[in-house]
Amino acid sequence: xxxxxxxxxxxxxxxxxxxxxxxxxxxxxxxxxxxxxxxxxxxxxxxxxxxxxxxxxxxxxxxxxxxxxxxxxxxxxxxxxxxxxxxxxxxxxxxxxxxxxxxxxxxxxxxxxxxxxxxxxxxxxxxxxxxxxxxxxxxx
Amino acid sequence: xxxxxxxxxxxxxxxxxxxxxxxxxxxxxxxxxxxxxxxxxxxxxxxxxxxxxxxxxxxxxxxxxxxxxxxxxxxxxxxxxxxxxxxxxxxxxxxxxxxxxxxxxxxxxxx
Numbered sequence: 001x002x003x004x005x006x007x008x009x010x011x012x013x014x015x016x017x018x019x020x021x022x023x024x025x026x027x028x029x030x031x032x033x034x035x036x037x038x039x040x041x042x043x044x045x046x047x048x049x050x051x052x053x054x055x056x057x058x059x060x061x062x063x064x065x066x067x068x069x070x071x072x073x074x075x076x077x078x079x080x081x082x083x084x085x086x087x088x089x090x091x092x093x094x095x096x097x098x099x100x101x102x103x104x105x106x107x108x109x110x111x112x113x114x115x116x117x118x119x120x121x122x123x124x125x126x127x128x129x130x131x132x133x134x135x136x137x138x139x140x
Numbered sequence: 141x142x143x144x145x146x147x148x149x150x151x152x153x154x155x156x157x158x159x160x161x162x163x164x165x166x167x168x169x170x171x172x173x174x175x176x177x178x179x180x181x182x183x184x185x186x187x188x189x190x191x192x193x194x195x196x197x198x199x200x201x202x203x204x205x206x207x208x209x210x211x212x213x214x215x216x217x218x219x220x221x222x223x224x225x226x227x228x229x230x231x232x233x234x235x236x237x238x239x240x241x242x243x244x245x246x247x248x249x250x251x
Binding site for chain 2: 015016018019022041042044045048049052055056097100101102103104106107109110113114
């Protein structure tokens with residue numbers, strides 16, 4: 001299925017990257033006004049968590065970057081994030097929420113809950129994260 | 141940015157994160173809670189009416205504030221969360237820990 005809109009950006013591995021990512025996502029919705037509101041919220045929530053995870057755990061050596069590719073398809077929203085940082089020690093099949101008063105450790109569980117697919121693989125020296133939210137009818 | 145209002149009610153601090161409460165701004169919320177408690181204001185209300193977006197770091201800062209407020213003999217309440225914040229609270233089951241009040245006034249009454 002052909003993509004409707006594609007956005008790619010290279011961002012610094014720093015917290016400020018989350019703001020640039022938000023701008024990129026906002027730009028994506030302007031180009032794709034038909035994407036339902038609920039899907040937008042869930043997709044951005046998950047992609048922000050994965051980007052935050054990259055920033056927190058991939059190492060912040062000077063000049064280090066990661067890339068984000070966002071694609072709107074007629075049936076789904078897809079994000080692909082790549083970084084050359086440390087491998088992520090995660091098993092997304094068994095990710096669970098921490099104790100309710102924990103102050104961290106919810107990011108991946110939130111991302112998993114918000115979208116339809118979240119996958120991670122390490123390929124050589126590169127971490128690949130893929131996020132997929134299937135588009136629902138507006139009133140679903 | 142976190143707007144801080146300490147004039148609304150005695151012993152209370154009203155903290156209003158504007159825009160996005162993420163890894164970027166969560167440390168500011170933690171600092172605002174610490175400062176309020178240091179000033180003897182143990183009734184903390186986090187007004188989320190102008191917070192468009194929260195991530196897990198923002199949630200962590202709110203939970204951290206809840207714990208430190210309780211340790212100081214006070215409490216932390218959240219008010220007026222928007223759609224994305226309510227969704228995130230629900231997906232993380234935190235809607236059971238952080239009861240959301242419809243308005244700041246109701247949250248203040250409850251503290």
